[in-house]
Amino acid sequence: MTDAARPHQTFNWLADIPEYHGLWSWVSSIDHKQIGIMYILSALGFFLAGLTLALIMRIQLMVPMNHFVSQDAYNQIFTMHGTTMVFLVGMPLLFGFAVYLTPLMIGARDMAFPRLNAMGFWIFFFGALLLYFSFVGGGAPAAGWFSYAPLTEKGFLSNPGIDYWALSLLVMGIGSVATGINLITTVLTLRAPGMSLQRVPLFVWMILTTGILVALSLPALNAAIVMILFDRLLNTHFFSPAHGGSAILWQNYFWFFGHPEVYILILPGFGVVTEVIPVFSRKTLYGASFMAASTVAIGFLSFGVWMHHMFTTGLGFWTLYIFALSSLLIAVPTGVKVWTWLATMWGGSLRFTTAMLFATAFIIQFTIGGLSGVIQAVIPLDWQLTDSYFIVAHIHYVLLGGMLFAMISGIYYWYPKVTGRMLSERIGKWHFWLMVLGFNGTFLVMHLLGAFGMPRRVWTYPYGMPMVSAMNFFSTLSAFVLAFSIGLFFWNMAYSFIKGKIAGDNPWDAWTLEWACSSPPPPENFDRLPPVRSRRPLWDLTHPPEDSGRKPGGQL
Amino acid sequence: MKDRVTVGMLLFVASEAVFFLMLVLAYVNFHKQTGETAASVLDPIKTGVFTVALLSSSFTMWLAEKAREKESNSVAMWLGATIILGGIFIVGQGLEYAHLVMDKITISRDLFGSTFFTLTGFHGLHVLIGLVLLLLLLGLSVFGRKHEPTNIGMQSIAIYWHFVDAVWIVVFSTVYLWRYV
Ligand code: HEM
Numbered sequence: 001m002t003d004a005a006r007p008h009q010t011f012n013w014l015a016d017i018p019e020y021h022g023l024w025s026w027v028s029s030i031d032h033k034q035i036g037i038m039y040i041l042s043a044l045g046f047f048l049a050g051l052t053l054a055l056i057m058r059i060q061l062m063v064p065m066n067h068f069v070s071q072d073a074y075n076q077i078f079t080m081h082g083t084t085m086v087f088l089v090g091m092p093l094l095f096g097f098a099v100y101l102t103p104l105m106i107g108a109r110d111m112a113f114p115r116l117n118a119m120g121f122w123i124f125f126f127g128a129l130l131l132y133f134s135f136v137g138g139g140a141p142a143a144g145w146f147s148y149a150p151l152t153e154k155g156f157l158s159n160p161g162i163d164y165w166a167l168s169l170l171v172m173g174i175g176s177v178a179t180g181i182n183l184i185t186t187v188l189t190l191r192a193p194g195m196s197l198q199r200v201p202l203f204v205w206m207i208l209t210t211g212i213l214v215a216l217s218l219p220a221l222n223a224a225i226v227m228i229l230f231d232r233l234l235n236t237h238f239f240s241p242a243h244g245g246s247a248i249l250w251q252n253y254f255w256f257f258g259h260p261e262v263y264i265l266i267l268p269g270f271g272v273v274t275e276v277i278p279v280f281s282r283k284t285l286y287g288a289s290f291m292a293a294s295t296v297a298i299g300f301l302s303f304g305v306w307m308h309h310m311f312t313t314g315l316g317f318w319t320l321y322i323f324a325l326s327s328l329l330i331a332v333p334t335g336v337k338v339w340t341w342l343a344t345m346w347g348g349s350l351r352f353t354t355a356m357l358f359a360t361a362f363i364i365q366f367t368i369g370g371l372s373g374v375i376q377a378v379i380p381l382d383w384q385l386t387d388s389y390f391i392v393a394h395i396h397y398v399l400l401g402g403m404l405f406a407m408i409s410g411i412y413y414w415y416p417k418v419t420g421r422m423l424s425e426r427i428g429k430w431h432f433w434l435m436v437l438g439f440n441g442t443f444l445v446m447h448l449l450g451a452f453g454m455p456r457r458v459w460t461y462p463y464g465m466p467m468v469s470a471m472n473f474f475s476t477l478s479a480f481v482l483a484f485s486i487g488l489f490f491w492n493m494a495y496s497f498i499k500g501k502i503a504g505d506n507p508w509d510a511w512t513l514e515w516a517c518s519s520p521p522p523p524e525n526f527d528r529l530p531p532v533r534s535r536r537p538l539w540d541l542t543h544p545p546e547d548s549g550r551k552p553g554g555q556l
Numbered sequence: 557m558k559d560r561v562t563v564g565m566l567l568f569v570a571s572e573a574v575f576f577l578m579l580v581l582a583y584v585n586f587h588k589q590t591g592e593t594a595a596s597v598l599d600p601i602k603t604g605v606f607t608v609a610l611l612s613s614s615f616t617m618w619l620a621e622k623a624r625e626k627e628s629n630s631v632a633m634w635l636g637a638t639i640i641l642g643g644i645f646i647v648g649q650g651l652e653y654a655h656l657v658m659d660k661i662t663i664s665r666d667l668f669g670s671t672f673f674t675l676t677g678f679h680g681l682h683v684l685i686g687l688v689l690l691l692l693l694l695g696l697s698v699f700g701r702k703h704e705p706t707n708i709g710m711q712s713i714a715i716y717w718h719f720v721d722a723v724w725i726v727v728f729s730t731v732y733l734w735r736y737v
Contacts, residue, residue: 112560181567189560215571223578227674234663236670238582244589244667253578 010518012502013420019523030114031523035121036100037418040411042125043092044490049132050084053077055483058442062476064463074459075142076161080131082145083165086265087172088128090399093407094268095120095179098207100418102183104514104521105201107192107529112185116178123175127168134164141165144457146258147228149239149250154232163232166225173222180214183207192513194532201512201535202285205292206271209299210264217260217303224253248310255306263302265399266366267295269406270337273359276413277341279510280356281348287340288535294333294340301330311382320379327377331370338367353508354428358409361436362402369397372447387457390450396443408435408489415493416507420519421500427492434485441478445471511536565712569719572682576723579678580730583671590668591734597661597668599652600732606648607728610683613641614721617714624697624710631710635694638717642687649680672731679727682720689713 011017019025026034056077060068069077099117103110111117134140141161143151152162187208191200228250230236237243239250278285285291308327311320341363350356372394376382385391415423449471454461461468506515514521515538516530530537583590620634653673656662663673693713696705 113564177571181564181571184567185560185564188563215567216574219571219575220578223575223582226678227582230663230670230674236663236674237667238670238674244586245670246585249582249585 010522011420011520012504012518014418014497014520016420017520017523030110030118032099032103032111032114032117033418033521033523035117036096036098038121039092039096039099039124042128043089043096046084046088046092046128047486048490050081050089051483051486053081053084055479057081058476058479060460061472063473064461064465064469066460071459072142075457076140078457079141079144079147079165080135083131083141083169085399086145086261087169088131090265090403091172091176092124092128094210094265095124095176097268097272097407097410097414098183098210099179101414101514102186102204102207103190104517104525105204105512106187106190106195107513107526107532108186108190109525111182112190113182116182120175120179120182123178124172127171127175130171131164131168134161137164146254147250148254149228149245149247150241152228152232152250153240155240155242163229166229166232170222170225170229173218173225176214177218177222180211180218183211184215187211192529192532199532199535202274202288202291202295203268203271203512205295206267206274209295210267213260213264213267213299213302217257217264220253221257221261224250224257227253251310252306255309256303258309259306260299260302262398263298265403267298269362269403269410270295272406272410272413273341273362275510275512276355276359276409277344279413279508280351280353280359281345282351283344283348284536285340286343286346287336290336291340294336297333298330301326301333305330308377308382311379311386324377324379328374331374331377334370338363338370353412354423354425354432355409355412355508357429357432358405358412361432362405362409365397365401365405365439369394369402372397385450387455388450389446389454389456392456393443393446393450396439396446401439401443405435411493413508414514415496416503417514417519417521419497419500420503421496422503422507423496423500424492427488427495431485431488431492434481434488438478438480438482438485442475442482445475449475506538511539513537559708561708561712562715565715569715572719573723576675576678576726579675580726583675583730586667586671587734590666590671593661593666593668594672594731595735597656597659598732603648603652603728603732606645607724609641609648610645610721610724613638613645614718616641617717621710621714624705624707632694632697635690635697639687639690639694642683642690642717646680646683646687649676649683675727675731679720679723682723686713686717686720689716 014020019031020034026038029035029038056069057074060066060074099111102108137160139159139161141147141157141164143157143162143165147162147165150156187200187204191197227236227238231238231240231245237245239245239247241247274285274291305323305327308323311323341359345360352360372390376385376391376394412423412428415421449468450456452468454468461472463469503519505518507519508515513529513532517526530541533540587594616634616637620631620638623630623634661669663669690713693705693710696709
């Protein structure tokens with residue numbers, strides 16, 4: 001699109017748009033782009049908090065019998081770290097990407113319910129502050145990120161930490177359900193003319209599935225949290241075995257939510273990678289319909305595997321058997337995805353920009369995380385490895401090496417669209433290699449630590465275990481490399497915002513609709529839309545329908 | 557299905573269904589311990605009468621919807637009837653609660669109290685919210701402009717109201733009628 005074709009003034013820097021000037025324009029905004037940016041910025045802010053907590057843990061574990069923090073503080077710190085990373089980083093990051101990109105990708109003016117969208121963000125934001133307020137309000141929660149009963153009953157943890165945890169998650173849960181519903185409705189009702197569900201970018205498919213998982217699994221958590229709050233505040237007895245209540249009930253509830261939750265966290269990352277890889281391979285996605293179908297399959301199956309988090313609670317033989325099978329089964333559609341990405345890269349003319357590097361590392365690391373997951377679906381192994389550092393390694397390969405790497409790839413890819421400036425590729429390459437080094441250094445050894453028998457959530461370990469000490473020391477050193485690379489990343493974002501090269505509408509030569517408007521997009525998104533005849537509308541613009549004999553858009 | 561308000565409301569109802577499913581499952585999970593108390597303190601006949609009021613309110617709501625579609629002026633009448641029937645149900649629930657509390661059966665007494673009051677309490681809360689929404693519709697149909705309340709507004713709130721009724725059928729069957737099976 002040339003500038004002449006646009007009646008409105010166009011901008012090439014986010015800070016130039018007059019509608020976005022001043023704090024008030026952000027606080028009162030119902031523009032999905034501003035809300036998306038605020039989600040991502042808060043997520044990054046809370047990521048720094050979660051990272052700080054992680055470093056404190058790693059310092060404490062660096063040498064045996066360390067006294068950097070007290071035992072009690074350590075419990076609070078790992079609980080807050082896990083809760084922060086899952087609910088205050090993972091969720092807002094994916095909602096940020098989703099509400100920013102979905103309307104642009106389907107050619108809509110805004111979300112289906114813009115005010116509800118703003119409400120979702122602010123509810124999240126204040127819920128998150130509430131969680132952190134616990135540090136000064138009488139002590140942070142200390143029962144782990146899944147807060148198992150009966151430890152959470154008042155008789156065991158009487159300080160208000162768990163109340164903060166529960167209230168904050170309840171508030172954020174309500175906001176998430178609202179945003180999930182909003183996203184589904186947007187995709188179902190606001191697509192541009194010609195944009196059939198078969199033609200929406202695969203990222204949008206992933207967001208649609210995520211939205212459904214959010215809308216159907218978070219209410220289960222909300223209900224369970226209401227019960228735990230009642231237990232603590234109104235003296236009910238749901239989860240208190242002393243009064244006939246059931247602690248296992250909480251586990252069932254939590255994991256009925258919790259397992260879909262991990263797919264909620266990872267699917268948008270899949271979506272990002274699925275957009276990035278074809279663009280930098282200069283090829284259409286291989287087997288796009290397989291990709292969409294396997295997403296839906298994962299979404300469906302994820303509701304049927306929750307008991308694999310409870311293999312050690314004394315389930316009957318058939319329960320064990322069925323849930324082990326379903327857990328192995330869910331590896332199949334996930335494998336289909338990995339295969340699809342690799343086949344897309346195969347034979348393409350690859351451009352290893354920083355975004356592409358992160359996407360590639362994502363595939364490898366996520367596969368490692370997936371494999372250690374399959375190992376645990378095999379019950380005898382799970383009985384051996386449960387609650388050890390093997391699990392910590394698994395969590396981080398999936399969430400950090402997987403989800404977060406994918407999201408960082410997405411930030412490198414879409415930062416030019418959002419701000420109008422390119423991120424520095426030079427700093428980006430340093431960031432990437434240091435992060436890969438730091439991440440694998442920190443967590444690869446944890447597999448071994450777990451197999452050697454180091455339990456998770458321990459505050460310290462005794463002298464005289466040479467391998468354990470050495471590996472922990474190594475892991476801590478690597479964690480600092482990892483933290484340094486994150487510092488570079490933040491520096492890159494700040495520096496490039498002022499000094500970065502001007503991006504232009506479509507710096508990567510990409511095909512989806514968001515690249516059809518200027519960078520940054522004007523508040524009203526599109527003046528007019530290019531016609532949508534395939535999954536790659538921008539490719540069609542430069543390749544008129546005559547040569548559509550070998551149409552690259554690929555119909556589903 | 558192209559209308560976003562209706563789609564949004566259907567999705568909201570689906571998520572609420574999961575929420576209530578969890579509360580019902582909690583009740584069912586403890587039924588072995590609480591079934592006897594339930595049989596001895598609850599009165600299915602009295603509550604059954606109020607249940608009939610709530611269920612007929614779904615019918616009047618449906619009539620109100622139809623009236624709105626046909627642009628007939630009986631909308632306000634049927635909405636009013638729905639509100640009265642819903643109100644009767646809430647009053648009935650209030651009386652029942654008062655009675656139970658007088659018998660020292662409270663939310664913190666035992667598992668029956670915990671599960672019963674949480675489940676029926678959340679349902680009652682939803683009825684109350686529904687009544688507020690219906691009052692808004694009634695206000696619009698009496699004082700609003702000609703096209704108000706809109707067809708879509710009516711429809712989406714009707715979806716919610718029918719949902720609240722459907723939940724009650726499940727709750728009533730599990731809590732009050734279980735002893736008969
Ligand atoms: C950035 C560097 C990170 C480091 C150095 C780190 C380190 C750690 C360590 C050492 C533990 C184990 C605590 C224990 O069991 O004693 C842990 C737990 C955990 N981490 Fe991380 N982590 C990092 C990032 C992340 C990210 C990005 C996520 C998720 C998005 C995450 C999610 C979790 C979860 C869910 C737990 C379990 C908490 C619990 O046991 O309740 N971490 N982390």
